[in-house]
Structures are given as structure tokens and as C-alpha cells.
Amino acid sequence: MAPPSLAGRSLLEFLLTLLIGLAPVACGLLVLSLQVEREQEETSELSAVEAIYVIDRVIDTLHDAAGAVLSLAGQRCESALPTLRQQAFKQPNVRSLVLVRENRGYCSTLLGDFDAAVDPGTFFNQRLRLDLRNEITPDVPVLHYRIQEYPFGVIAISDARILQTELQGFKNAIVLVLQFGNDYIWATGNGSASQVPDHKENLQRTVSEKYGYTVHAGYPDGHTWQMITQAMASTAPSLLLVGIITSAVAYWGLFRQRRRPSSPTE
Known part of the structure; x- marks a missing residue:
């Protein structure tokens, strides 16, 4: 049975070796977590x-389409409508174009000649409005893009599913x-x-x-931790191998060399 002092020294050496081996593992996991973050x-x-x-x-496509027909605003709908529809057909992102006069829409590629108030205050940044519940397609949100040179203007409307x-x-x-x-x-x-x-x-x-x-x-909440755990799972074997090698080298260098008996002197 080993003396208490020798057993205590062996336990201390084991713990110290274990800590030395865990150091690169802990540092590697920390660096990995920071890298993933x-x-x-x-x-x-x-x-x-x-x-x-x-x-x-x-x-941009809505801006270009609206700008191309701004000169039509103010004309009678029956004369402007063919060109208006032709321009809307050219641009796949445009669902319809509406001519505006004194904040009232009066000509649409979908409705033709009509009359509806246009409230500039409902447009974000005076140009954009995301309409989530429009009357024509209540289940499909649409995006309005407005160009205004008062009293005339144009609204380009796009399916927001784009x-x-x-x-x-x-x-x-x-x-x-x-x-x-x-x-x-x-x-x-x-x-x-x-x-x-x-x-x-x-x-x-x-x-x-x-x-x-x-x-x-x-x-989403928890996604980063999920990515960290996945990265840890893939790199843990390599880090543990480094830790084992480090522990072995540390044990040999610190303790085995010190325990080797000295050569007898003449």
C-alpha cells in the first residue's frame, strides 16, 4: 500500500495533468463559440x-414604370389608357398603373376610368405603401409606389409576393x-x-x-446555441485528442523525468 504522502502526490500530479490537458480543450471550445457567434x-x-x-x-422597376407614364397624368383616361396598359405590360413586376390628378386616382389599367381619393399621408416616406388588405385581392398584399408632381402623379402597384x-x-x-x-x-x-x-x-x-x-x-431564439453545439460535436474528438496528447507530454515532462533515478557516482 502506498504511503499517504505518495498517494497524495500522485493524486495532485493526476489533477494537474488533467487541468493541463483540459486547457486546450476549453480554449478551443471558447474560440469555436466566439467564431460561430x-x-x-x-x-x-x-x-x-x-x-x-x-x-x-x-x-426600381416600379419607379421606372411610373416615371415613364408621368407625362400622361392629366390627360383624359380614354386617350391615356392604351399607352398606360402597354407600359404596365412591359414590366412583369407591375400589376397596374394608376394616373392621379389632385390626389384623386382617375385612370387605372385594371379599372379603366374610375374615381378614388389618394391620401398622401398613407404613403410611407411619401412614396411607398404596403397594402395588406386591398379590395381587389384581399388575400394578397400589394405594394404601391407613388410619383408625384402635383397636381399630377402616378401610382405603380405590384403584387407584394414578389x-x-x-x-x-x-x-x-x-x-x-x-x-x-x-x-x-x-x-x-x-x-x-x-x-x-x-x-x-x-x-x-x-x-x-x-x-x-x-x-x-x-x-430565431436558440439558433446560435444550436449552431454552437453542432460545431462542438464535430470538433470535440479532435480537441479531446489534443487534450490527451497535451496531458501525456505534460506528465512526462513534469513528473516522469523528475522520478527517473539518478546515475550512481564513482
Whole structure:
């Protein structure tokens, strides 16, 4: 039976060796966690910027279509309608074009000659309005883009599902939400702030410099930890091997060399 002092020394050596071996494992897991967290933040930020780019391009088509027929505003509907419809047909993103005179829509590619009030106050940034419950297609949200040179103006209307299609192109479980004033739309739905899907982790907010709407990009609660655990599971065997090798080298260098008997002297 080993003396108590020798047993205590062996236990101390074992614990010290174990701590030395665990050090690279703990450091590796910490670095891995920080790396995953950073990658999530970078992906969220980059996705918000890319979303601004693709949504701006969609709105650009509405701007171009509306600007191309602004000179028709003020003309009688029966004379302007053929050209108006031709322009709407050219642009797949445009569902309809509406001519406006003194804040009243009076000519539409869908309705022809009609009369309806246009309230500039309902347009976000004086140009955009996300209509979640329109009368013509109540189950399909539409996006209105308005150009105004008072007393005349043009409104280009697009199926907002085009925006959802663009958002669906983003992967990596990122949640992207477009905000137009108090209205929101995301890849699978639309509604108010209380209905927006969870995307609080690594949240990034980016505002379009051209049109003023906001893109919110983030991940659902718990997603980052899930990614960290997956990364840990794949790298843990390598880290444990490094820890074992480190422990063995430390034990040999610190204790085995010290225990080796010295050579007899003459």
C-alpha cells in the first residue's frame, strides 16, 4: 500500500495533468463559440445588405414604370389608357398603373376610368405603401409606389409576393422582415409588429438609402446555441485528442523525468 504522502502526490500530479490537458480543450471550445457567434453576426449583417439590394431593384422597376407614364397624368383616361396598359405590360413586376390628378386616382389599367381619393399621408416616406388588405385581392398584399408632381402623379402597384419571393432566396435559417411604416412583410407572411416571426438573435437593422424602408435580419431564439453545439460535436474528438496528447507530454515532462533515478557516482 502506498504511503499517504505518495498517494497524495500522485493524486495532485493526476489533477494537474488533467487541468493541463483540459486547457486546450476549453480554449478551443471558447474560440469555436466566439467564431460561430461572429459568423452569425456577419451573415445577418450581410443578408440585410443583400436584401436591400434585391428589394431596391424591385422598387426600381416600379419607379421606372411610373416615371415613364408621368407625362400622361392629366390627360383624359380614354386617350391615356392604351399607352398606360402597354407600359404596365412591359414590366412583369407591375400589376397596374394608376394616373392621379389632385390626389384623386382617375385612370387605372385594371379599372379603366374610375374615381378614388389618394391620401398622401398613407404613403410611407411619401412614396411607398404596403397594402395588406386591398379590395381587389384581399388575400394578397400589394405594394404601391407613388410619383408625384402635383397636381399630377402616378401610382405603380405590384403584387407584394414578389418581395416574398426575393426573401425566400436567402438561406441559413436567416429571418428577413421588410418594414414599410407600421406594416411588415416577410418570406411567409405579412402583418403588424406583433405578428413578425422571432428574429431577435444577432438582429441587424438596415435602412434603404433610396427608398427609406427598413430590413430587419436575425435568427430565431436558440439558433446560435444550436449552431454552437453542432460545431462542438464535430470538433470535440479532435480537441479531446489534443487534450490527451497535451496531458501525456505534460506528465512526462513534469513528473516522469523528475522520478527517473539518478546515475550512481564513482
